[in-house]
Amino acid sequence: MVFNLTLNKIKELIIDLNVDEIKETVQAELDAGTDPKQILQVLTEGMDEVGRLYERKEYFLTDLILAGETMKDAMTVLNPYLKADEQGNKGKIICATVKGDNHDIGKNILITMLISAGYEIIDLGTNCPANKIIKAIKKTKAKVIALSCLLTMTIEEIKNIVDALKSAGLRDKVKIIVGGAPLNMEIAKKMGTDDYANDAIDGVRHINILMEG
Ligand code: B12
Numbered sequence: 029m030v031f032n033l034t035l036n037k038i039k040e041l042i043i044d045l046n047v048d049e050i051k052e053t054v055q056a057e058l059d060a061g062t063d064p065k066q067i068l069q070v071l072t073e074g075m076d077e078v079g080r081l082y083e084r085k086e087y088f089l090t091d092l093i094l095a096g097e098t099m100k101d102a103m104t105v106l107n108p109y110l111k112a113d114e115q116g117n118k119g120k121i122i123c124a125t126v127k128g129d130n131h132d133i134g135k136n137i138l139i140t141m142l143i144s145a146g147y148e149i150i151d152l153g154t155n156c157p158a159n160k161i162i163k164a165i166k167k168t169k170a171k172v173i174a175l176s177c178l179l180t181m182t183i184e185e186i187k188n189i190v191d192a193l194k195s196a197g198l199r200d201k202v203k204i205i206v207g208g209a210p211l212n213m214e215i216a217k218k219m220g221t222d223d224y225a226n227d228a229i230d231g232v233r234h235i236n237i238l239m240e241g
Contacts, residue, residue, distance in 0.1 A: 035062065035070050038102070042074025043081075045094040047101060054105045064109040065229065068137065071102050072227070075133070079209075099133050103140075111144045118146040119239050120170040124156035126185040131178040134208060138174060138228040145232045158192035165198055172238050174231065175221075177208040183215060190220035203238040207231055 034057050041050045057067055078095040081087040087095075121142055125135050132154045139149050150168050152160055161173060177183060186206055193199040204221040207228075216224035223238060225231040 034060070035066065038067060039070040039074040039077075042071055042095065042098055042102070043077050045078075045091060045098055047094065047098045050098050050102045051105050054102050058105070058109055064106055067102075067106055068110070068228075071099060071106075072137075075099055096133060103133070103136065107140050110140045117148055119172075120148045120150060120168050121172045121174055121235065122150045122152060122161060122164050122168065122170045123174045123176070124152035124161060125154040125176040125178075126182050126189065127155055127157045128182040128185055129177055129179050130154045131176065131208075134178065134228070135174075135176040138176070138207065138231050141228045141232045142174075142235065145236070147235070158189045161189060162192060162196050162198060165193075165202060171202055172235055173202050173204045174235065175204065175206045177206060177211060180210045183210060183219065186216075186219040186221060203241065205231065205234055205238060 205223040213224045225234045
């Protein structure tokens with residue numbers, strides 16, 4: 029593979045928390061004809077590195093916040109390109125980040141990809157309690173619930189949502205898929221959900237299958 033200097037620069041801008049140059053650099057890369065999904069990939073790699081620096085205590089909370097802002101700015105430029113192959117309505121999906129968790133960048137990327145794949149999205153935002161999800165299922169009759177969870181301490185919240193759906197008699201009416209760094213298929217099943225996907229692109233693939241079932 030040819031080493032792409034600008035793509036590498038985009039990753040560096042995220043790691044350097046360079047909120048001033050990110051938009052124009054992403055736009056320049058898009059104008060050069062690079063696949064938007066490839067740009068998304070390097071942006072995500074940059075965020076992973078920020079996470080590692082935070083873990084090693086080389087970065088602090090303020091750096092995480094700035095990384096979030098830089099990523100969001102990049103996504104405002106990238107989003108319209110990811111949505112370019114919009115196809116129409118394939119069904120409704122409820123998306124949310126679980127209660128206690130305010131991370132929304134991954135969830136929002138998944139939403140962009142799902143819209144691009146032709147789904148209608150009900151976005152319940154972050155820090156979302158089970159009762160809000162129950163209300164949304166009753167109102168919209170969505171068949172798939174996509175939950176994001178980035179914190180180890182909020183994994184249990186997934187089970188709380190599953191239990192609340194059971195109590196409301198709704199569990200067998202919906203499929204639940206989860207995603208986020210502390211999860212894997214084993215944990216997803218243990219929490220009582222139907223599926224797990226590692227990233228947004230894989231998430232769309234899995235959701236296509238869940239919608240058929
Ligand atoms: C940016 C960031 C923040 C920002 C969030 C901004 C925002 N609006 O989202 C802010 C500063 C607010 C923040 C706060 C905190 N954070 Co933080 N944060 C991060 C960081 C650096 C990047 C997250 C991110 O956006 N990644 C980029 C996106 C694209 O990736 P993603 O979210 O993983 O999503 C992808 C996949 O996971 C998947 N996916 C995600 N959701 C879903 C859902 C479904 C259904 C599917 C199919 C797929 C899917 O698809 C996405 C795209 O491919 C991570 C480190 C990391 N590497 O994850 C730490 C990290 C998640 N944060 C961490 C921590 C500890 C915190 C705080 C507790 C810090 C503190 N002391 O206050 C708080 C918690 C606040 C709260 N209650 O939520 C830890 C969590 C450790 C753990 N395992 O519990 C991490 C891992 C950092 C670390 N290495 O220590 N954070």
